[in-house]
Amino acid sequence: TLFFLLCGGFIFVEGALHTCVNNNFQKTHCTDELRDSFGSLSRSVFSLFMAISGGDDWIRIYEALSPLNWTYHLFFLGFVFYSVFAFMSVVIAVVVESMMESSRSDKKRMVREELRAKSAFVRNMEKIFETIDQSSHGEIILEQLQEHMQDTETCAYFAALGVDAKQVSQLFQLLDEDASGTVSRDEFLRGCIHLRGNAKGIDTAILMRQMDFLL
Numbered sequence: 001t002l003f004f005l006l007c008g009g010f011i012f013v014e015g016a017l018h019t020c021v022n023n024n025f026q027k028t029h030c031t032d033e034l035r036d037s038f039g040s041l042s043r044s045v046f047s048l049f050m051a052i053s054g055g056d057d058w059i060r061i062y063e064a065l066s067p068l069n070w071t072y073h074l075f076f077l078g079f080v081f082y083s084v085f086a087f088m089s090v091v092i093a094v095v096v097e098s099m100m101e102s103s104r105s106d107k108k109r110m111v112r113e114e115l116r117a118k119s120a121f122v123r124n125m126e127k128i129f130e131t132i133d134q135s136s137h138g139e140i141i142l143e144q145l146q147e148h149m150q151d152t153e154t155c156a157y158f159a160a161l162g163v164d165a166k167q168v169s170q171l172f173q174l175l176d177e178d179a180s181g182t183v184s185r186d187e188f189l190r191g192c193i194h195l196r197g198n199a200k201g202i203d204t205a206i207l208m209r210q211m212d213f214l215l
Contacts, residue, residue, distance in 0.1 A: 004083075005045050005048055005049055006041075006045060008044075008045075008048050008075075008079050009038075009041050009042075009044035009045035009047075009048055010041060010044070011072075011075065012038045012044045012047075012048070012065070012072065012076070013038050013039070013040060013041050013043075013044040015038070015068050015069070015072045016034050016035065016038040016039060016044070016068065017039075019034075019067055019068055019069075020034070020035065033060075033063070033064035034064050034065065034066075034067050034068070036064070037061055037064040038064070038065075047061050047064075048061075048079065051076075051080055052079075052080055052083035052084065052087070058080055061076075062076055062077070118193070121192075121193070121196060122189060122193070124157065125157070125188070125189055125192045125193075126185075126189065128148075128154055128157060129185055129188050129189070131148060131151075131154070132144050132145060132148045132154075133185075138184060138185055139182040139183060139184050139185075140182065140183050140188070141181065141182055141183075142168070142169065142172045142181075145168055145171070145172055145183075146168045149168050158171065161192065161195040161196055171191075174191055174194075174195075175187055175188055175191035175192075177190070177191070
């Protein structure tokens with residue numbers, strides 16, 4: 001940006017000095033604004049900076065160039081346009097990057113929340129399995145599941161999975177992956193996680209299981 005300002009400032013100060021010297025305008029009032037704004041390299045750079053930063057009205061600075069050739073007017077307009085465009089590009093890039101970073105943070109937060117929720121769900125289902133498996137054999141049978149489905153808390157957990165208390169047989173069928181007549185701890189957890197993820201109801205889950213067997 002500084003190099004760009006220096007190049008532009010040099011062009012305008014060269015034009016101002018060339019015009020004043022060649023036309024003997026050094027002490028005439030018609031070039032007062034031109035000499036004030038572009039009489040030296042430092043003034044020229046400062047005027048350009050004020051024009052593109054909003055520190056001064058760029059129209060006033062543009063009008064100070066009136067004694068110069070039209071090519072300087074065109075160059076000044078191009079300089080302002082390019083500077084504003086470049087500035088807007090930087091602003092847009094910063095805003096987009098900020099939005100993308102915010103989106104990435106939101107995704108990470110959602111993943112963390114989902115992992116915490118899944119971990120809490122697994123712990124709760126493990127407790128339910130341990131409650132059902134009173135003999136600590138690591139397996140449960142249909143009768144045990146039916147008995148504990150009368151418990152309000154157990155029933156509430158399965159209701160959240162879309163399982164009605166009247167669907168215990170269908171639930172057991174879904175959990176019993178190897179059709180052995182017993183449901184192990186791992187089968188129980190996998191089946192419950194599957195129900196939680198699908199959120200389509202136990203009937204749909206059973207139908208999908210049956211189709212898998214047929215395939």
